[in-house]
Amino acid sequence: MLHKKTFLFAGLSAALWGMAILPAQAAVVASIKPLGFIASAIADGVTPTEVLLPDGASEHDYSLRPSDVKRLQGADLVVWVGPEMEAFMQKSVGQLPAQKQLTLAMLDGVKPLLMKGSDEDDHDHGGHDASEQKRDDDHHHGEYNMHIWLSPEIARLSAVAIHDKLVELIPAKKAQLDANLQHFESALSRTDKQVGTVLAPLKGKGYFVFHDAYGYFEKHYGLTPSGHFTVNPEIQPGAQRLHEIRTQLVEHKAVCVFAEPQFRPAVIHAVARGTSVRSGTLDPLGIEVAPGKDSYMQFLTGLANQYASCLKGD
Ligand SMILES: [Zn+2]
Incomplete structure (x- = not known):
């Protein structure tokens, strides 16, 4: 017992000591991984990039940990979509000086490209239980679809x-920053063409998703979703909700229904x-992609695949 305690104590002090010597801040902190992909491509070889949202967490209802708040305070630049997406960051970002924050949805070039959120669909609002209703509310508090990455x-x-x-x-x-941007732009334009080629034969195929996130990607590449269901992952x-969903799938002659990595297989199979x-x-958050110079391109390619x-196939 005594031995074990000593061991524990030694481990704890090592951990504390380790914390003290770790660098307290990253230069660029991106809210979510795909923004981290873009930022790390531009900052490559110049300054480190970190991502705030842990893998598996939702971009809609995360809560900042005290260490996250410190990271934001210590960042030289915080990159995020904006308060209609990462509402959990609004207070912390509001306390940063203007030159240390970049709100992508507010950029002059981006504003005219924003798509409306799809609140209009009728097949999504019957038979919810309380938790599904909450998810739905979380999703539609803004006028625009904010999945702009x-x-x-x-x-x-x-x-x-x-x-x-x-x-x-x-x-x-x-x-270096100029060269990184040039590399990003040419790699993106190559990847955009390749992804277009992969997705072109899929136009007209109907499918449903479980997250109203993909509008920008689908519009850009001419995909033809039949709609989305809001389901607790x-x-x-x-039984009633399953019946409604299956009826929609059959009526729309859907080929596929797409879940996300956080969904339990049983939920998908039931549907x-x-x-x-x-x-x-x-x-949609690139959980499978490792951050790096070409990670945004790998993210787009992965999604297309x-x-x-x-x-x-049929
Ligand atoms: Zn989302």
Whole structure:
């Protein structure tokens, strides 16, 4: 027992000591991983990039930990979509000086590209239990669809804005930042063409998603979703709700229904059971992608392959 206690104490003091010598801040802190992909491409070789939202957390209802607040306070630049997406950051970002924050949804070039949120669909508002209703409310508190990182066009504008901010903050690194932006833009335009080629044969195929997130990507590449269902990813929907969903799937002749990595397989299987609809997975936050210079391109390519692997074939 005594031995164990000593061991524990030694471990604890090492942990404390370790914390004290770790760098207290990253230069660029991005709210969510895909923005981290863009920021790390531009900041590559200049300054480190960190991502605030842990893998598996929701961009709609995260709560900042005290260490997150410290990270935001210590950042040289915070990159986020804006209060209609990451509401959990609003207070912390509001306390930062203007030159240390970049609100992508507010950029002059981005504002005219914002798509309306799809509140209008009628097949989404019957038979919810309380938790589903809450998710739905979380999703539709804004007028616009704020999943703007799924637009290659807005991603490019975001890269330019991050570049411009970093040049202001670190003028000595302008040449490197310029080269990084140029690399990003040409890699993005190549990837955009490749993804277009992968997705072109899938136009006209109907499908449903479980998250009203993909509008920008779908519009850009001409995909034709039939709609979305709001479903709690952890709880199997009740019999009535399942019946409604399956009826929609059959009526729209949907080929696929797409869940996300956080969904329990049982929930997905319950939805598709008894229909010929295939199920697939979309990863809108790039959980599977490691941050790096070309990670945004890998993210887009991965998403395209996720659509294609379910929608192609008959
Ligand atoms: Zn979302």
